[in-house]
Amino acid sequence: MSRTAANAMRAKESARVRLAGAPSQVTPLKPAGRMRRRVRRGEALFGAGDPFSALFVVRAGHFKSLASSANGQVQVTGFPMVGDVLGLDGIDTGFHQCDVVAFDNAEVFVLPFAECEQWSRDTANGQRLMRRLLAREITRGHDHMLLLSATRAEQRVAIFLLDLSERYRRLGESRSRFVLRMTRQDIGSFLGLQLETVSRLLSHFQREGFIQVQGRETSMLDFPALWRLSGHTPDSHRPVIEPLLDPQGNLLHVADTDNGLVRM
Amino acid sequence: MSRTAANAMRAKESARVRLAGAPSQVTPLKPAGRMRRRVRRGEALFGAGDPFSALFVVRAGHFKSLASSANGQVQVTGFPMVGDVLGLDGIDTGFHQCDVVAFDNAEVFVLPFAECEQWSRDTANGQRLMRRLLAREITRGHDHMLLLSATRAEQRVAIFLLDLSERYRRLGESRSRFVLRMTRQDIGSFLGLQLETVSRLLSHFQREGFIQVQGRETSMLDFPALWRLSGHTPDSHRPVIEPLLDPQGNLLHVADTDNGLVRM
DNA sequence: CGCTACATTGATGATTGTCAACAAGTGTGG
Protein backbone atom coordinates (compact mmCIF):
# COMPACT_ATOMS: atom_id res chain seq x y z
CA MET A 1 0.00 0.00 0.00
CA SER A 2 1.25 3.45 -0.78
CA ARG A 3 2.07 5.79 2.01
CA THR A 4 -0.50 8.30 0.85
CA ALA A 5 -3.21 5.69 0.91
CA ALA A 6 -2.25 4.60 4.38
CA ASN A 7 -2.35 8.12 5.67
CA ALA A 8 -5.64 8.86 4.01
CA MET A 9 -7.12 5.84 5.64
CA ARG A 10 -5.88 6.77 9.04
CA ALA A 11 -7.06 10.32 8.69
CA LYS A 12 -10.49 9.17 7.63
CA GLU A 13 -10.87 6.83 10.52
CA SER A 14 -9.63 9.45 12.89
CA ALA A 15 -12.19 11.91 11.63
CA ARG A 16 -15.03 9.46 12.03
CA VAL A 17 -14.15 8.45 15.54
CA ARG A 18 -13.59 11.92 16.83
CA LEU A 19 -16.60 13.45 15.23
CA ALA A 20 -18.83 11.29 17.34
CA GLY A 21 -17.40 12.60 20.58
CA ALA A 22 -16.89 16.27 19.93
CA PRO A 23 -19.22 17.44 17.20
CA SER A 24 -20.05 20.70 18.85
CA GLN A 25 -16.40 21.60 18.84
CA VAL A 26 -16.21 21.78 15.09
CA THR A 27 -15.95 25.29 13.75
CA PRO A 28 -15.20 26.47 10.25
CA LEU A 29 -11.61 27.09 9.41
CA LYS A 30 -10.07 29.10 6.66
CA PRO A 31 -8.27 26.93 4.16
CA ALA A 32 -5.06 28.83 4.70
CA GLY A 33 -3.06 25.71 4.19
CA ARG A 34 -3.22 26.03 0.45
CA MET A 35 -0.38 28.42 -0.04
CA ARG A 36 2.76 26.54 -0.86
CA ARG A 37 6.41 27.16 -1.29
CA ARG A 38 9.04 25.04 -2.89
CA VAL A 39 12.55 24.76 -1.52
CA ARG A 40 15.25 23.20 -3.58
CA ARG A 41 17.85 20.80 -2.28
CA GLY A 42 20.44 22.69 -0.28
CA GLU A 43 18.43 25.89 -0.12
CA ALA A 44 17.29 27.55 3.07
CA LEU A 45 13.62 27.89 3.88
CA PHE A 46 14.70 30.75 6.11
CA GLY A 47 17.81 31.82 7.95
CA ALA A 48 18.64 33.32 11.31
CA GLY A 49 17.96 37.03 11.19
CA ASP A 50 15.33 36.82 8.49
CA PRO A 51 12.18 38.71 9.38
CA PHE A 52 9.51 36.36 10.61
CA SER A 53 6.21 36.45 8.78
CA ALA A 54 4.84 32.95 8.56
CA LEU A 55 4.83 29.47 9.96
CA PHE A 56 5.48 26.52 7.70
CA VAL A 57 4.25 22.97 7.66
CA VAL A 58 6.37 20.48 5.79
CA ARG A 59 4.42 18.89 2.98
CA ALA A 60 7.28 17.00 1.36
CA GLY A 61 10.98 16.64 1.85
CA HIS A 62 13.49 16.63 4.67
CA PHE A 63 15.18 19.49 6.49
CA LYS A 64 17.70 20.24 9.14
CA SER A 65 17.36 23.13 11.56
CA LEU A 66 20.41 24.87 12.92
CA ALA A 67 20.84 27.04 15.97
CA SER A 68 23.90 29.21 16.12
CA SER A 69 25.43 31.13 18.97
CA ALA A 70 27.09 34.48 18.67
CA ASN A 71 30.58 33.04 18.62
CA GLY A 72 29.83 31.11 15.49
CA GLN A 73 29.14 27.79 17.07
CA VAL A 74 26.49 25.98 15.09
CA GLN A 75 24.39 23.07 16.19
CA VAL A 76 21.83 20.95 14.45
CA THR A 77 18.70 21.10 16.58
CA GLY A 78 16.45 18.86 14.58
CA PHE A 79 15.58 17.07 11.39
CA PRO A 80 12.10 18.22 10.46
CA MET A 81 10.13 16.15 8.01
CA VAL A 82 6.60 15.78 6.69
CA GLY A 83 4.01 17.19 9.06
CA ASP A 84 6.46 19.10 11.22
CA VAL A 85 5.93 22.78 11.89
CA LEU A 86 8.75 25.24 11.25
CA GLY A 87 9.37 28.82 12.15
CA LEU A 88 8.09 28.92 15.72
CA ASP A 89 11.43 30.30 16.85
CA GLY A 90 10.70 33.60 15.14
CA ILE A 91 7.63 34.45 17.15
CA ASP A 92 9.40 35.95 20.10
CA THR A 93 11.55 38.56 18.44
CA GLY A 94 9.99 38.82 15.01
CA PHE A 95 13.18 37.47 13.49
CA HIS A 96 14.07 33.88 12.89
CA GLN A 97 16.68 32.49 15.26
CA CYS A 98 17.38 29.33 13.30
CA ASP A 99 18.45 28.32 9.85
CA VAL A 100 16.34 25.69 8.19
CA VAL A 101 17.85 23.98 5.18
CA ALA A 102 16.32 21.42 2.84
CA PHE A 103 18.08 18.11 2.23
CA ASP A 104 16.06 17.46 -0.90
CA ASN A 105 13.59 19.26 -3.09
CA ALA A 106 10.90 20.02 -0.62
CA GLU A 107 7.58 21.75 -0.33
CA VAL A 108 5.94 23.48 2.59
CA PHE A 109 2.57 24.97 3.34
CA VAL A 110 2.80 28.63 4.25
CA LEU A 111 0.69 29.90 7.13
CA PRO A 112 1.02 33.68 7.24
CA PHE A 113 1.43 34.56 10.86
CA ALA A 114 -1.09 37.37 10.71
CA GLU A 115 -3.69 34.77 9.83
CA CYS A 116 -2.53 32.51 12.61
CA GLU A 117 -2.88 35.38 15.05
CA GLN A 118 -6.33 36.23 13.80
CA TRP A 119 -7.38 32.65 13.92
CA SER A 120 -5.88 32.32 17.36
CA ARG A 121 -7.88 35.33 18.55
CA ASP A 122 -11.16 34.39 16.96
CA THR A 123 -11.44 30.74 17.74
CA ALA A 124 -10.76 28.78 20.86
CA ASN A 125 -9.33 26.02 18.73
CA GLY A 126 -6.90 28.29 17.04
CA GLN A 127 -5.75 29.57 20.37
CA ARG A 128 -5.28 26.08 21.68
CA LEU A 129 -3.46 24.90 18.62
CA MET A 130 -1.01 27.76 18.62
CA ARG A 131 -0.29 27.29 22.28
CA ARG A 132 0.21 23.61 21.92
CA LEU A 133 2.51 23.97 18.98
CA LEU A 134 4.70 26.25 21.04
CA ALA A 135 4.50 24.14 24.12
CA ARG A 136 5.36 21.01 22.21
CA GLU A 137 8.45 22.69 20.87
CA ILE A 138 9.52 23.33 24.44
CA THR A 139 9.06 19.69 25.32
CA ARG A 140 11.02 18.68 22.23
CA GLY A 141 13.81 20.89 23.49
CA HIS A 142 13.82 19.13 26.85
CA ASP A 143 13.98 15.79 25.12
CA HIS A 144 16.94 16.90 23.11
CA MET A 145 18.72 18.12 26.22
CA LEU A 146 18.23 14.76 27.85
CA LEU A 147 19.63 13.19 24.71
CA LEU A 148 22.66 15.46 24.77
CA SER A 149 23.39 14.66 28.37
CA ALA A 150 23.14 10.94 27.86
CA THR A 151 26.60 9.91 28.93
CA ARG A 152 27.57 7.29 26.39
CA ALA A 153 27.78 8.00 22.70
CA GLU A 154 26.44 4.52 22.02
CA GLN A 155 23.27 5.46 23.82
CA ARG A 156 22.79 8.67 21.90
CA VAL A 157 23.19 7.03 18.52
CA ALA A 158 20.78 4.26 19.47
CA ILE A 159 18.19 6.79 20.59
CA PHE A 160 18.71 8.75 17.41
CA LEU A 161 18.08 5.72 15.21
CA LEU A 162 15.04 4.59 17.16
CA ASP A 163 13.59 8.05 17.13
CA LEU A 164 14.01 8.38 13.39
CA SER A 165 12.54 4.94 12.87
CA GLU A 166 9.53 5.85 14.96
CA ARG A 167 8.95 9.05 13.04
CA TYR A 168 8.99 7.22 9.72
CA ARG A 169 6.59 4.65 11.11
CA ARG A 170 4.16 7.38 12.07
CA LEU A 171 4.28 8.71 8.55
CA GLY A 172 3.24 5.33 7.27
CA GLU A 173 6.66 4.45 5.94
CA SER A 174 8.86 1.57 6.92
CA ARG A 175 10.27 1.81 10.39
CA SER A 176 13.01 -0.70 9.62
CA ARG A 177 14.37 0.52 6.32
CA PHE A 178 15.06 4.18 5.64
CA VAL A 179 17.60 6.58 4.23
CA LEU A 180 19.57 8.96 6.40
CA ARG A 181 19.28 12.24 4.56
CA MET A 182 21.86 13.98 6.68
CA THR A 183 25.62 13.58 6.80
CA ARG A 184 27.50 11.94 9.64
CA GLN A 185 28.56 15.39 10.64
CA ASP A 186 24.95 16.54 10.92
CA ILE A 187 24.18 13.55 13.10
CA GLY A 188 27.23 14.27 15.18
CA SER A 189 26.28 17.88 15.65
CA PHE A 190 22.76 16.89 16.62
CA LEU A 191 24.06 14.40 19.16
CA GLY A 192 26.98 16.41 20.45
CA LEU A 193 29.52 13.99 18.98
CA GLN A 194 32.23 14.05 16.35
CA LEU A 195 31.41 12.62 12.97
CA GLU A 196 34.05 9.91 13.36
CA THR A 197 32.42 8.73 16.54
CA VAL A 198 29.10 8.46 14.76
CA SER A 199 30.64 6.57 11.89
CA ARG A 200 32.43 4.20 14.21
CA LEU A 201 29.35 3.48 16.24
CA LEU A 202 27.25 2.78 13.19
CA SER A 203 29.92 0.36 12.01
CA HIS A 204 30.01 -1.14 15.46
CA PHE A 205 26.24 -1.60 15.53
CA GLN A 206 26.52 -3.29 12.17
CA ARG A 207 29.22 -5.68 13.31
CA GLU A 208 27.03 -6.60 16.25
CA GLY A 209 24.15 -7.25 13.87
CA PHE A 210 21.87 -4.57 15.31
CA ILE A 211 21.59 -2.65 12.07
CA GLN A 212 22.82 -2.67 8.52
CA VAL A 213 24.31 0.50 7.07
CA GLN A 214 25.70 1.19 3.66
CA GLY A 215 26.34 4.87 3.37
CA ARG A 216 22.95 6.31 4.16
CA GLU A 217 20.84 3.26 3.49
CA THR A 218 19.89 1.93 6.88
CA SER A 219 18.09 -1.18 8.06
CA MET A 220 17.08 -1.76 11.62
CA LEU A 221 17.70 -5.44 12.35
CA ASP A 222 17.44 -5.83 16.10
CA PHE A 223 15.08 -3.43 17.80
CA PRO A 224 15.28 -5.03 21.23
CA ALA A 225 19.05 -4.67 21.24
CA LEU A 226 18.81 -1.03 20.23
CA TRP A 227 16.21 -0.32 22.86
CA ARG A 228 18.48 -1.92 25.41
CA LEU A 229 21.38 0.27 24.36
CA SER A 230 19.17 3.35 24.38
CA GLY A 231 18.24 2.79 27.98
CA HIS A 232 14.59 3.26 27.16
CA THR A 233 11.66 1.02 26.42
CA PRO A 234 9.55 1.14 23.27
CA ASP A 235 6.46 2.44 25.04
CA SER A 236 8.35 4.98 27.11
CA HIS A 237 8.39 7.33 24.21
CA ARG A 238 6.58 10.60 23.75
CA PRO A 239 2.84 10.77 23.12
CA VAL A 240 1.83 10.80 19.50
CA ILE A 241 2.39 14.13 17.87
CA GLU A 242 -0.76 15.56 16.44
CA PRO A 243 -0.32 16.83 12.93
CA LEU A 244 -1.50 20.29 12.05
CA LEU A 245 -2.45 19.35 8.52
CA ASP A 246 -3.48 16.10 6.93
CA PRO A 247 -1.61 14.84 3.89
CA GLN A 248 -3.91 16.68 1.51
CA GLY A 249 -3.17 19.95 3.18
CA ASN A 250 -6.41 20.37 5.05
CA LEU A 251 -6.13 22.09 8.37
CA LEU A 252 -6.97 19.93 11.30
CA HIS A 253 -8.96 20.87 14.30
CA VAL A 254 -7.81 20.26 17.82
CA ALA A 255 -10.58 19.47 20.22
CA ASP A 256 -10.47 20.79 23.72
CA THR A 257 -11.41 18.02 26.06
CA ASP A 258 -9.27 15.32 24.53
CA ASN A 259 -6.19 15.09 22.41
CA GLY A 260 -8.08 14.02 19.35
CA LEU A 261 -8.33 15.49 15.93
CA VAL A 262 -11.25 16.48 13.80
CA ARG A 263 -10.85 16.79 10.08
CA MET A 264 -12.34 19.99 8.75
CA MET B 1 23.20 37.02 9.50
CA SER B 2 24.70 36.50 12.89
CA ARG B 3 22.58 36.66 15.93
CA THR B 4 24.47 39.62 17.16
CA ALA B 5 23.71 41.59 14.06
CA ALA B 6 20.08 40.66 14.24
CA ASN B 7 19.88 41.73 17.83
CA ALA B 8 21.58 44.99 17.19
CA MET B 9 19.21 45.71 14.36
CA ARG B 10 16.24 44.91 16.44
CA ALA B 11 17.38 46.95 19.40
CA LYS B 12 17.87 49.99 17.24
CA GLU B 13 14.54 49.74 15.55
CA SER B 14 12.88 49.00 18.83
CA ALA B 15 14.23 52.11 20.46
CA ARG B 16 12.95 54.32 17.71
CA VAL B 17 9.49 52.88 17.51
CA ARG B 18 8.99 52.70 21.22
CA LEU B 19 9.33 56.36 21.83
CA ALA B 20 6.98 57.31 19.05
CA GLY B 21 4.25 54.71 19.13
CA ALA B 22 4.10 52.97 22.43
CA PRO B 23 2.03 55.18 24.72
CA SER B 24 -1.13 54.78 22.72
CA GLN B 25 -0.78 51.03 23.11
CA VAL B 26 -1.48 51.15 26.80
CA THR B 27 -4.65 49.39 27.82
CA PRO B 28 -5.96 48.53 31.27
CA LEU B 29 -4.97 45.22 32.68
CA LYS B 30 -6.46 43.18 35.46
CA PRO B 31 -4.22 43.03 38.50
CA ALA B 32 -4.20 39.27 38.49
CA GLY B 33 -0.65 39.21 39.78
CA ARG B 34 -1.72 39.61 43.36
CA MET B 35 -2.29 36.00 44.21
CA ARG B 36 0.73 34.52 45.88
CA ARG B 37 2.04 31.22 47.01
CA ARG B 38 4.85 30.42 49.35
CA VAL B 39 7.20 27.52 48.79
CA ARG B 40 9.49 26.39 51.53
CA ARG B 41 13.09 25.44 51.05
CA GLY B 42 13.32 22.00 49.43
CA GLU B 43 9.67 21.87 48.55
CA ALA B 44 8.32 21.49 45.03
CA LEU B 45 6.28 24.24 43.46
CA PHE B 46 4.91 21.50 41.22
CA GLY B 47 6.04 18.13 39.99
CA ALA B 48 5.92 16.21 36.76
CA GLY B 49 2.47 14.73 36.32
CA ASP B 50 0.71 17.35 38.42
CA PRO B 51 -2.34 18.79 36.71
CA PHE B 52 -1.54 22.13 35.19
CA SER B 53 -3.71 25.02 36.27
CA ALA B 54 -1.58 28.12 36.54
CA LEU B 55 1.58 29.87 35.55
CA PHE B 56 3.91 31.26 38.18
CA VAL B 57 6.20 34.24 38.32
CA VAL B 58 8.98 34.09 40.83
CA ARG B 59 8.72 36.91 43.33
CA ALA B 60 11.45 35.81 45.68
CA GLY B 61 13.78 32.88 46.02
CA HIS B 62 15.69 30.47 43.84
CA PHE B 63 14.58 27.29 42.12
CA LYS B 64 15.81 24.48 39.98
CA SER B 65 13.74 22.88 37.25
CA LEU B 66 14.18 19.23 36.39
CA ALA B 67 13.23 17.34 33.27
CA SER B 68 13.07 13.58 33.52
CA SER B 69 12.84 10.97 30.84
CA ALA B 70 10.85 7.78 31.06
CA ASN B 71 13.86 5.68 32.01
CA GLY B 72 14.43 7.72 35.11
CA GLN B 73 17.18 9.93 33.82
CA VAL B 74 16.89 13.35 35.40
CA GLN B 75 18.43 16.56 34.24
CA VAL B 76 18.48 20.05 35.61
CA THR B 77 17.14 22.30 32.86
CA GLY B 78 17.39 25.62 34.57
CA PHE B 79 17.78 27.70 37.70
CA PRO B 80 14.80 30.07 37.75
CA MET B 81 15.00 33.12 39.94
CA VAL B 82 13.17 36.40 40.50
CA GLY B 83 11.14 37.46 37.51
CA ASP B 84 11.27 34.12 35.72
CA VAL B 85 8.08 32.44 34.59
CA LEU B 86 7.40 28.85 35.55
CA GLY B 87 4.92 26.24 34.43
CA LEU B 88 4.90 26.80 30.70
CA ASP B 89 5.74 23.15 30.15
CA GLY B 90 2.30 22.11 31.31
CA ILE B 91 0.38 23.94 28.63
CA ASP B 92 0.68 21.30 25.96
CA THR B 93 -0.71 18.28 27.77
CA GLY B 94 -2.44 19.84 30.74
CA PHE B 95 0.05 18.16 33.03
CA HIS B 96 3.38 19.48 34.17
CA GLN B 97 6.38 17.82 32.55
CA CYS B 98 8.97 19.22 34.93
CA ASP B 99 9.66 19.31 38.61
CA VAL B 100 10.40 22.71 40.05
CA VAL B 101 12.00 22.76 43.48
CA ALA B 102 12.84 25.72 45.70
CA PHE B 103 16.38 26.17 46.99
CA ASP B 104 15.23 28.56 49.68
CA ASN B 105 12.01 29.89 51.12
CA ALA B 106 10.45 31.38 48.05
CA GLU B 107 7.34 33.12 46.91
CA VAL B 108 5.62 33.18 43.54
CA PHE B 109 2.76 35.03 41.95
CA VAL B 110 0.06 32.72 40.74
CA LEU B 111 -1.54 33.40 37.38
CA PRO B 112 -4.47 31.01 36.97
CA PHE B 113 -4.26 29.74 33.45
CA ALA B 114 -7.95 30.28 32.79
CA GLU B 115 -7.33 33.97 33.36
CA CYS B 116 -4.30 33.92 31.11
CA GLU B 117 -6.37 32.32 28.38
CA GLN B 118 -9.14 34.82 28.80
CA TRP B 119 -6.72 37.68 28.84
CA SER B 120 -4.95 36.25 25.83
CA ARG B 121 -8.25 36.07 23.95
CA ASP B 122 -9.53 39.47 24.93
CA THR B 123 -6.50 41.64 24.51
CA ALA B 124 -3.89 41.80 21.82
CA ASN B 125 -1.29 42.39 24.49
CA GLY B 126 -2.25 39.33 26.38
CA GLN B 127 -2.02 37.25 23.25
CA ARG B 128 1.38 38.63 22.44
CA LEU B 129 2.71 38.19 25.90
CA MET B 130 1.64 34.56 26.13
CA ARG B 131 3.13 33.78 22.78
CA ARG B 132 6.37 35.47 23.58
CA LEU B 133 6.71 33.74 26.89
CA LEU B 134 6.40 30.43 25.13
CA ALA B 135 8.67 31.42 22.28
CA ARG B 136 11.31 32.66 24.67
CA GLU B 137 11.29 29.35 26.43
CA ILE B 138 12.06 27.69 23.11
CA THR B 139 15.01 29.99 22.55
CA ARG B 140 16.23 29.30 26.05
CA GLY B 141 16.17 25.63 25.17
CA HIS B 142 18.29 26.22 22.10
CA ASP B 143 20.80 28.14 24.17
CA HIS B 144 21.02 25.31 26.63
CA MET B 145 21.59 22.83 23.83
CA LEU B 146 24.44 24.92 22.54
CA LEU B 147 25.82 24.99 26.04
CA LEU B 148 25.56 21.23 26.37
CA SER B 149 27.34 20.67 23.10
CA ALA B 150 30.18 23.02 23.96
CA THR B 151 33.08 20.63 23.71
CA ARG B 152 35.22 21.55 26.64
CA ALA B 153 34.01 21.38 30.20
CA GLU B 154 36.04 24.48 30.97
CA GLN B 155 33.97 26.39 28.46
CA ARG B 156 30.67 25.20 29.88
CA VAL B 157 31.55 26.17 33.42
CA ALA B 158 32.77 29.59 32.29
CA ILE B 159 29.54 30.19 30.40
CA PHE B 160 27.54 29.05 33.40
CA LEU B 161 29.27 31.50 35.73
CA LEU B 162 29.00 34.40 33.31
CA ASP B 163 25.37 33.69 32.66
CA LEU B 164 24.57 33.61 36.34
CA SER B 165 26.53 36.79 36.91
CA GLU B 166 24.62 38.53 34.16
CA ARG B 167 21.28 37.45 35.57
CA TYR B 168 22.12 38.82 38.97
CA ARG B 169 23.27 42.05 37.41
CA ARG B 170 19.95 42.42 35.65
CA LEU B 171 18.19 42.01 38.94
CA GLY B 172 20.19 44.87 40.33
CA GLU B 173 22.42 42.70 42.45
CA SER B 174 26.16 42.38 42.26
CA ARG B 175 27.41 40.68 39.18
CA SER B 176 30.76 39.89 40.75
CA ARG B 177 29.77 38.47 44.11
CA PHE B 178 26.99 35.96 44.55
CA VAL B 179 26.06 32.72 46.17
CA LEU B 180 25.57 29.51 44.23
CA ARG B 181 22.31 28.17 45.60
CA MET B 182 22.68 24.82 43.90
CA THR B 183 25.00 21.92 44.64
CA ARG B 184 27.93 20.94 42.45
CA GLN B 185 25.83 18.02 41.31
CA ASP B 186 23.05 20.34 40.18
CA ILE B 187 25.54 22.37 38.20
CA GLY B 188 26.99 19.21 36.72
CA SER B 189 23.59 17.94 35.69
CA PHE B 190 22.77 21.27 34.14
CA LEU B 191 26.02 21.29 32.19
CA GLY B 192 26.18 17.61 31.34
CA LEU B 193 29.21 17.03 33.56
CA GLN B 194 30.04 15.08 36.68
CA LEU B 195 30.09 16.93 39.94
CA GLU B 196 33.80 16.22 40.42
CA THR B 197 34.57 17.85 37.11
CA VAL B 198 32.69 20.94 38.15
CA SER B 199 34.46 21.08 41.47
CA ARG B 200 37.85 20.64 39.86
CA LEU B 201 37.24 23.34 37.31
CA LEU B 202 36.07 25.82 39.91
CA SER B 203 39.23 25.09 41.89
CA HIS B 204 41.24 25.45 38.71
CA PHE B 205 39.66 28.80 37.90
CA GLN B 206 40.51 29.90 41.40
CA ARG B 207 44.14 28.85 41.11
CA GLU B 208 44.34 30.83 37.89
CA GLY B 209 42.89 33.83 39.67
CA PHE B 210 39.76 34.06 37.53
CA ILE B 211 37.37 33.62 40.40
CA GLN B 212 37.30 33.02 44.10
CA VAL B 213 35.19 30.21 45.47
CA GLN B 214 34.64 29.09 48.99
CA GLY B 215 31.88 26.58 49.03
CA ARG B 216 29.06 28.47 47.40
CA GLU B 217 30.37 31.97 47.94
CA THR B 218 31.65 33.08 44.59
CA SER B 219 33.51 36.15 43.39
CA MET B 220 34.20 36.89 39.78
CA LEU B 221 37.70 38.33 39.61
CA ASP B 222 38.67 38.32 35.95
CA PHE B 223 35.77 38.74 33.55
CA PRO B 224 37.92 39.06 30.44
CA ALA B 225 39.59 35.75 31.17
CA LEU B 226 36.27 34.06 31.71
CA TRP B 227 34.85 35.50 28.54
CA ARG B 228 37.87 34.22 26.70
CA LEU B 229 37.35 30.73 28.12
CA SER B 230 33.67 30.85 27.30
CA GLY B 231 34.40 31.53 23.66
CA HIS B 232 31.91 34.38 23.67
CA THR B 233 32.07 38.11 24.00
CA PRO B 234 30.21 40.15 26.61
CA ASP B 235 27.84 41.74 24.13
CA SER B 236 27.10 38.54 22.30
CA HIS B 237 24.67 37.53 24.95
CA ARG B 238 20.94 37.29 24.87
CA PRO B 239 18.71 40.30 24.51
CA VAL B 240 17.36 41.58 27.75
CA ILE B 241 14.60 39.43 29.10
CA GLU B 242 11.43 41.36 29.57
CA PRO B 243 9.90 40.75 32.94
CA LEU B 244 6.25 39.92 33.18
CA LEU B 245 5.86 41.72 36.47
CA ASP B 246 7.76 44.51 38.05
CA PRO B 247 9.22 44.02 41.54
CA GLN B 248 6.06 45.31 43.20
CA GLY B 249 3.98 42.71 41.46
CA ASN B 250 2.34 44.94 38.92
CA LEU B 251 1.64 43.36 35.58
CA LEU B 252 3.57 44.83 32.73
CA HIS B 253 2.28 45.55 29.32
CA VAL B 254 4.01 44.48 26.14
CA ALA B 255 3.56 46.83 23.25
CA ASP B 256 2.98 45.46 19.82
CA THR B 257 5.28 47.10 17.37
CA ASP B 258 8.44 46.94 19.42
CA ASN B 259 9.96 45.03 22.24
CA GLY B 260 9.46 47.75 24.81
CA LEU B 261 7.55 47.64 28.01
CA VAL B 262 4.95 49.93 29.39
CA ARG B 263 4.21 49.86 33.07
CA MET B 264 0.51 49.67 33.91
C1' DC C 1 27.69 17.33 69.17
C1' DG C 2 27.28 13.98 65.97
C1' DC C 3 25.03 13.00 61.66
C1' DT C 4 24.37 13.83 57.03
C1' DA C 5 24.89 16.05 52.88
C1' DC C 6 28.09 18.44 50.30
C1' DA C 7 32.75 19.54 48.53
C1' DT C 8 37.57 18.71 47.42
C1' DT C 9 41.34 16.14 45.66
C1' DG C 10 43.99 12.18 43.89
C1' DA C 11 44.72 8.02 41.05
C1' DT C 12 43.29 5.53 37.21
C1' DG C 13 41.21 4.08 33.01
C1' DA C 14 37.71 4.37 29.45
C1' DT C 15 35.55 7.03 26.08
C1' DT C 16 35.87 10.06 22.81
C1' DG C 17 38.22 13.81 20.22
C1' DT C 18 41.97 14.75 17.07
C1' DC C 19 44.87 13.95 13.22
C1' DA C 20 45.68 11.43 9.19
C1' DA C 21 45.22 8.41 5.32
C1' DC C 22 42.37 6.44 2.11
C1' DA C 23 38.13 4.89 -0.33
C1' DA C 24 33.83 5.76 -2.47
C1' DG C 25 30.62 8.51 -4.49
C1' DT C 26 29.02 12.97 -6.99
C1' DG C 27 29.14 16.51 -10.01
C1' DT C 28 31.70 19.45 -13.45
C1' DG C 29 33.97 20.64 -17.40
C1' DG C 30 37.01 19.47 -21.01
Add this chain to the structure above:
DNA sequence: CCACACTTGTTGACAATCATCAATGTAGCG
Protein backbone atom coordinates in the same frame (compact mmCIF):
# COMPACT_ATOMS: atom_id res chain seq x y z
C1' DC D 1 33.29 9.68 -21.84
C1' DC D 2 36.91 10.42 -18.90
C1' DA D 3 39.62 13.14 -15.80
C1' DC D 4 39.35 15.96 -12.07
C1' DA D 5 38.06 18.18 -7.97
C1' DC D 6 35.24 17.90 -4.02
C1' DT D 7 32.40 16.07 -0.61
C1' DT D 8 31.38 12.31 2.25
C1' DG D 9 32.42 8.17 4.77
C1' DT D 10 35.53 4.71 6.91
C1' DT D 11 39.23 3.22 9.67
C1' DG D 12 43.54 3.48 12.41
C1' DA D 13 46.76 5.43 15.83
C1' DC D 14 47.25 8.38 19.45
C1' DA D 15 46.35 11.83 22.99
C1' DA D 16 43.38 14.31 25.99
C1' DT D 17 39.50 14.95 28.50
C1' DC D 18 36.55 13.52 31.52
C1' DA D 19 34.14 9.77 34.33
C1' DT D 20 34.79 6.65 37.91
C1' DC D 21 36.25 5.10 42.31
C1' DA D 22 37.95 6.29 46.67
C1' DA D 23 39.52 8.89 50.62
C1' DT D 24 39.22 12.92 53.25
C1' DG D 25 37.60 17.33 54.69
C1' DT D 26 33.90 20.68 55.72
C1' DA D 27 29.62 22.86 56.58
C1' DG D 28 24.90 22.78 57.90
C1' DC D 29 21.20 20.99 60.68
C1' DG D 30 18.61 18.48 64.02
